[in-house]
Each structure stands twice: as C-alpha cells, then as structure tokens.
Amino acid sequence: MNSRTSLSSWKKLVTQSETMAKCHMKELFAINEQRFNEFSIQLPSFLLDYSKNLITTETISTLLELAKECDVEVWRKKMFQGESINSTENRAVLHTALRNRSNKDIIIAKKNISEDIRHALVKVEEFSNKIRQGLWKGYSGKPITDAVNIGVGGSNLGPQMVTEALRQYSDNSINVHYVSNVDGTQIADVLRKLNPEKVLFIVSSKTFTTTETMTNAKTAMKWLTASSFDNKAIKKHFVAVSSNKKNAISFGIEENNVFDMWDWVGGRFSLWSAIGLPIAIDLGFDKFIALLDGANDIDNHFCFAPLESNAPVILALLSVWNCTFLGHQSQAILPYDQSLHRLSAYLQQAEMESNGKSVSWDGDDIDYATVPTIWGELGINGQHAFYQYLHQSNNIVPADFIGSVETVTPVNNHHNTLLSNFLAQTQALMQGVNKGQICLDLKAKGYTDEYIEKVSSHKVHKGNRPTNTILLKRLEPRSLGSLIALYEHKIFVQGIILKICSFDQWGVELGKSLAHKIQKELEGKEINAGHDSSTKGLMNFIYSTLENTK
Missing domain, CATH: 3.40.50.10490 (Glucose-6-phosphate isomerase like protein; domain 1)
Structure with a gap:
C-alpha cells in the first residue's frame, strides 16, 4: 500500500502539528505584523484571509510541498483535459x-x-x-x-x-x-x-x-x-x-x-x-x-496561479491541515448574508458526498482522517444558537466566514451592524480572553471580589479557533459563480491529497437499494426473513398502527 503517510512532507506535517498544537494564534499575530499580507489572497470578486489559522510560513511551505508530492498540478491537468479521473465509473470530470x-x-x-x-x-x-x-x-x-x-x-x-x-x-x-x-x-x-x-x-x-x-x-x-x-x-x-x-x-x-x-x-x-x-x-x-463567467474566472485562476497564491489550493491544504493533522473533525460554513442561507447545505453535499470516504482510489483502507463534518447556518442566527459551542467547547471547529462588503439591499445601518459582527467573531475566536483580562474588566466595572471569583472562569475564551474569511465585494451572479467554483476546486484538491475518488457516491446506493426492497414489502405487507430484528420490529409496528387506524 502506497499511503500518503509515507510521503516526506506528510511526516514533516505530523511533527509540525505536534509543535503548532502548543502555540496560540494570538502570539503568532503579535510577532508578525505582516501576517495578514502574507496569508491572504485578493481576487477580482473576493478576498480570502486565511491568517487566522494555526499556521506559520513553514507550515504553508510544507503543505505546498505535500501538494507537489501528491501531483496536484498533474491531476489538475488531467481533469481539464478530460481524462477519466472518476476511476470507479471510468468517466471524465468536466x-x-x-x-x-x-x-x-x-x-x-x-x-x-x-x-x-x-x-x-x-x-x-x-x-x-x-x-x-x-x-x-x-x-x-x-x-x-x-x-x-x-x-x-x-x-x-x-x-x-x-x-x-x-x-x-x-x-x-x-x-x-x-x-x-x-x-x-x-x-x-x-x-x-x-x-x-x-x-x-x-x-x-x-x-x-x-x-x-x-x-x-x-x-x-x-x-x-x-x-x-x-x-x-x-x-x-x-x-x-x-x-x-x-x-x-x-x-x-x-x-x-x-x-x-x-x-x-x-x-x-x-x-x-x-x-x-x-x-x-x-x-x-x-x-x-x-454566473458561468464567474466560475470560469476561478477555473482560470486555479489553472494558472502558482500554488502558493492559488485560493482553492490553499483552502484545500488548510482543510487537510486542520482535519487530518490537527484532528478537528468538524467545520462550519457561516454566511453573513441572508441571501446565502442555502449555501451551507449546498457545500455540505458538495464536500461530504465527494470526499466523505474511507477507501483510497487504489481500493485500500485509508489510515488517516479525511474530511470533516460540514455544517452551518447564517451567521447572526448562529451567534444566538451554537456559537457558544464554537467559542468555549473543548472541541475546536474551524469555520469559514463568508460576507459581502456591499449589500444588495441597503436598509438604514443594518449592513454595518452585520459586518461588525462578522469581523468581531473571527477576532474573538482567534484571540479569546484570559482570566486575568476578565478579572481586570470586572473590577473596573465595580464588581466585588467574591463575584469576580465566582464567574471569571466561566467567562474565559481560550481562543485559538481557526477561521477563514471570504469577503465578496458584492453578491451578484458573477461573484457567486466564483465563490461556488472556489469550493468545487477546493474539493478536487482535497481529494487528490487524500487519495480519494471525489466524483463517485457509492455510499448513497446501499440505503436506496434496501429502501426499494422494503417499499415492496410495506405495500405487500410481507416481511422478508432476511431483515434484522430491529427492522422487522419497526415494520411490524407500522403494519399494526395502520391496521388500528382503519
């Protein structure tokens, strides 16, 4: 078995992940004032800021080495030339x-x-x-x-x-x-x-x-x-x-x-x-x-931009870094734009159906984590639902924050309120706040020492939570096409690095074939002897309930 784990870059990343796990992003920002400039990419439709990840220039350099060792550029050429890279179905991906x-x-x-x-x-x-x-x-x-x-x-x-x-x-x-x-x-x-x-x-x-x-x-x-x-x-x-x-x-x-x-x-x-x-x-x-033109803009960027400034490549490498090496098994997609309320569900299918697999394209069992669970919700709604978990849970959930500089529906000062929350959340997730800062703040507000001692631990935010920020100039057909294509190519690169066939979906088939058989049994009211006791019991319950309601 020629596993990705045997690659020299993979072994370096394992070592680096152990070192980086002991670092805090707040310190990385403090020692490098150029961090945003080094870890951001600006394209015609949007800006990608990935500086709020637990990375250094060495991390990115090694991740790019991994991409080259996995022949990402070769596979990219194969896809665009129409080779049958969907190997299990012998199809091109075009x-x-x-x-x-x-x-x-x-x-x-x-x-x-x-x-x-x-x-x-x-x-x-x-x-x-x-x-x-x-x-x-x-x-x-x-x-x-x-x-x-x-x-x-x-x-x-x-x-x-x-x-x-x-x-x-x-x-x-x-x-x-x-x-x-x-x-x-x-x-x-x-x-x-x-x-x-x-x-x-x-x-x-x-x-x-x-x-x-x-x-x-x-x-x-x-x-x-x-x-x-x-x-x-x-x-x-x-x-x-x-x-x-x-x-x-x-x-x-x-x-x-x-x-x-x-x-x-x-x-x-x-x-x-x-x-x-x-x-x-x-x-x-x-x-x-x-919409198609916007997607084509990213196709050209993906094909011709150097890997180190290639937005889909960088997003894919960060996903592999966060999930496979740092062990974060979940990722949130958080649009701060009401119009994008279906984006999380769309990207959930795109990534999890593509790369949610445990067998390599060689048919071997994979001995490393592949892609995270993808989920999400509109940003402001999420703040009042699950952001508590994002900020203070022991489980770290990397997140993509997606917003627009201009709104297509200006109403009073609403968009500034939205953007202020958008920016504040990634800063808070990165920086956090320690007990000492909390105690000083509560003391300045006149709280008693007894109260401060009682609540200060509950207010601690450890920070160090990775986020990417994707800031569209404006949500319009062309920029939306670019955004979707960005994630499509991210998924492709993930699959190549993880050695997964991203373009089949055999995991969908088993349940569908069983459902077809069970439907015939439900309609004929005759249970197949091959079912387990749980399925038989559930079917009998359905039969008896329907009989009793006649």
Missing part, C-alpha cells in the same frame, strides 16, 4: 467545460463536447426566453407564471441555492418553486398554490430513475391531467433535464422537451448545465451566463 468561455474544442472519445455544450446553452436560452416573455403557452393558451423544479441532491440544491441567493436580481416575471422531498407534504404544499393552466414542471434527474424524483413527477403529472382531462397537456407543461433521454420519453415527456445532460458531469457539480434551467427562467439567461 463540469468546468460547461462554463468554458474560450470556445476551445474539448474532445472526449473523438467527440467535440464543446459543440454539445453550445447547443445545450442555446436551447436553455431560447426556452427560458419563451417562458419569461410569455410566448410558451399552457394547455389552455395561458402563459406560464410558475415553474416547479422537481429533483433531489445536486438537481435541486444547486439551482435552489443560486436562485435564492440572487433573488434581488430577479424581475419576478416567473415564480420558481422547488420540490425535492419524497414526503408528500412538500409537493402538496407547492401544488396547492398553483394554477395547473399556468405551471411548468422541470423534472431534473440524470438517470431518470431516482425514486424520490420520479415519485414526485408522477404526482405532478396526475395533478395536471386531472385538471386538463387530457394527457396531451403534458407536452405543454413538462420538460426534463437528463442524460437518459429514452427514460424521459418513456415517462411521457416530449423528446423536444428533454434537455441534455452527460455522464461526465456529476450531479453535485451540475448547476452550470441545463440543470440550471430554473436559474435562467428566474433570473434571465444573461445572469445565468454571468
């Missing part, structure tokens, strides 16, 4: 080609996929314009007013996150809704508000076999035909985004209403494709292109 603005030919299996991409974009543009301009009519001749995206995972999280993040840029000509949960409550709530004569359903499924998506799509189709009394209405109200055109047509969707997907685009990296159709319908095709 979501970057979807936003390539150079018109450069990209050949896979002797086929120029750039032509396919251009045709798909033209189709998205023409269709979204028809919907937005009221030229596409429903079965009764009325224009579309609402679009419902039916998908799950990457077919839902990406478009929904983007449309909600950029809501201030929408002209509200079309109302876009999302259905992902197979719990009937969600689709019932969405359909209740809609007029079937004026609604468009977008069924997004790469394979067109995903149980949750197909179940919701069937319900939507029955709802439509019950109103129109005519199956021909489907062609006016249903479109699909899929790589399995045959399945989509068999489901009942017109061939001309199927938008292409390709097996070289992973679901969680697919919003740049026709999966982004809801984005174009909601915001307009020009803003969808601006």
Whole structure:
C-alpha cells in the first residue's frame, strides 16, 4: 500500500502539528505584523484571509510541498483535459467545460463536447426566453407564471441555492418553486398554490430513475391531467433535464422537451448545465451566463496561479491541515448574508458526498482522517444558537466566514451592524480572553471580589479557533459563480491529497437499494426473513398502527 503517510512532507506535517498544537494564534499575530499580507489572497470578486489559522510560513511551505508530492498540478491537468479521473465509473470530470468561455474544442472519445455544450446553452436560452416573455403557452393558451423544479441532491440544491441567493436580481416575471422531498407534504404544499393552466414542471434527474424524483413527477403529472382531462397537456407543461433521454420519453415527456445532460458531469457539480434551467427562467439567461463567467474566472485562476497564491489550493491544504493533522473533525460554513442561507447545505453535499470516504482510489483502507463534518447556518442566527459551542467547547471547529462588503439591499445601518459582527467573531475566536483580562474588566466595572471569583472562569475564551474569511465585494451572479467554483476546486484538491475518488457516491446506493426492497414489502405487507430484528420490529409496528387506524 502506497499511503500518503509515507510521503516526506506528510511526516514533516505530523511533527509540525505536534509543535503548532502548543502555540496560540494570538502570539503568532503579535510577532508578525505582516501576517495578514502574507496569508491572504485578493481576487477580482473576493478576498480570502486565511491568517487566522494555526499556521506559520513553514507550515504553508510544507503543505505546498505535500501538494507537489501528491501531483496536484498533474491531476489538475488531467481533469481539464478530460481524462477519466472518476476511476470507479471510468468517466471524465468536466463540469468546468460547461462554463468554458474560450470556445476551445474539448474532445472526449473523438467527440467535440464543446459543440454539445453550445447547443445545450442555446436551447436553455431560447426556452427560458419563451417562458419569461410569455410566448410558451399552457394547455389552455395561458402563459406560464410558475415553474416547479422537481429533483433531489445536486438537481435541486444547486439551482435552489443560486436562485435564492440572487433573488434581488430577479424581475419576478416567473415564480420558481422547488420540490425535492419524497414526503408528500412538500409537493402538496407547492401544488396547492398553483394554477395547473399556468405551471411548468422541470423534472431534473440524470438517470431518470431516482425514486424520490420520479415519485414526485408522477404526482405532478396526475395533478395536471386531472385538471386538463387530457394527457396531451403534458407536452405543454413538462420538460426534463437528463442524460437518459429514452427514460424521459418513456415517462411521457416530449423528446423536444428533454434537455441534455452527460455522464461526465456529476450531479453535485451540475448547476452550470441545463440543470440550471430554473436559474435562467428566474433570473434571465444573461445572469445565468454571468454566473458561468464567474466560475470560469476561478477555473482560470486555479489553472494558472502558482500554488502558493492559488485560493482553492490553499483552502484545500488548510482543510487537510486542520482535519487530518490537527484532528478537528468538524467545520462550519457561516454566511453573513441572508441571501446565502442555502449555501451551507449546498457545500455540505458538495464536500461530504465527494470526499466523505474511507477507501483510497487504489481500493485500500485509508489510515488517516479525511474530511470533516460540514455544517452551518447564517451567521447572526448562529451567534444566538451554537456559537457558544464554537467559542468555549473543548472541541475546536474551524469555520469559514463568508460576507459581502456591499449589500444588495441597503436598509438604514443594518449592513454595518452585520459586518461588525462578522469581523468581531473571527477576532474573538482567534484571540479569546484570559482570566486575568476578565478579572481586570470586572473590577473596573465595580464588581466585588467574591463575584469576580465566582464567574471569571466561566467567562474565559481560550481562543485559538481557526477561521477563514471570504469577503465578496458584492453578491451578484458573477461573484457567486466564483465563490461556488472556489469550493468545487477546493474539493478536487482535497481529494487528490487524500487519495480519494471525489466524483463517485457509492455510499448513497446501499440505503436506496434496501429502501426499494422494503417499499415492496410495506405495500405487500410481507416481511422478508432476511431483515434484522430491529427492522422487522419497526415494520411490524407500522403494519399494526395502520391496521388500528382503519
């Protein structure tokens, strides 16, 4: 087994982590006034400040050595050239080609996929314009007013996150809704508000076999035909985004209403494709292109910037440093922008589904920690929920703080209040406050010695909690595209360093296959003998409860 742990840089980092664990960031800032300048990267759309990590120039130098020993630059070239780096599925990984603005030919299996991409974009543009301009009519001749995206995972999280993040840029000509949960409550709530004569359903499924998506799509189709009394209405109200055109047509969707997907685009990296159709319908095709342009800006930065000033590379190395070497098994994503309220969930899937694995691409068990648990919430809400844990728990949780210099919705002095909290939290997490400072402060405020002795220990913040700060100049389509691509490439570099295939998701499959079998048993009321006693007991409880409610 050729483990990463045998690399010389890895061994150096193990030693350095033992030394750095005894340091405090506050001291590192005190001895180096240039720390921010040394450990920050400024790009056209945002600034990345990573100075509030437990690192020195030696740490970064060794991490960069690790990246080179892991051939990050070689693997980067392989990805952009369309080699089959998704080794377990023998597929290329080319979501970057979807936003390539150079018109450069990209050949896979002797086929120029750039032509396919251009045709798909033209189709998205023409269709979204028809919907937005009221030229596409429903079965009764009325224009579309609402679009419902039916998908799950990457077919839902990406478009929904983007449309909600950029809501201030929408002209509200079309109302876009999302259905992902197979719990009937969600689709019932969405359909209740809609007029079937004026609604468009977008069924997004790469394979067109995903149980949750197909179940919701069937319900939507029955709802439509019950109103129109005519199956021909489907062609006016249903479109699909899929790589399995045959399945989509068999489901009942017109061939001309199927938008292409390709097996070289992973679901969680697919919003740049026709999966982004809801984005174009909601915001307009020009803003969808601006989103792609922003992602392409980061693609170029990632390809050509030296590793030491390469933002995705640095973010990936810091994640490996914090999780694998310093042992911090959790990371928070904390947006200080109401518009980004779905970003934490989006990045949770992107990173944990990509790199939450314990087997290397060689098929060997991995003997080191891979990626942390990703979670988060809007910053201000989090301050009054779990920041107590971030500041004073024995468990250290590195965090990414994401905000904007300018707000797209200026209201009185709200944004200055938001930014002051944004800046204060990373400073507090880094510096902390010791017992001596607390005692002096309480004494100056007139508290008694008895009270000070009683509460001072409770007020201690040890600090030394790592954070990255990503400060957008302004949240807009182009900068959001850059932000998303930043994390996509971070995930890619993580995977290379950790020796993980980042582009499959076999961990999703077992539960789904078992659910398919169990559903048949629930409907047939016959329990398979192969189940464990717990599953049998739960199924029997469901049976008996349903019988008693009849």
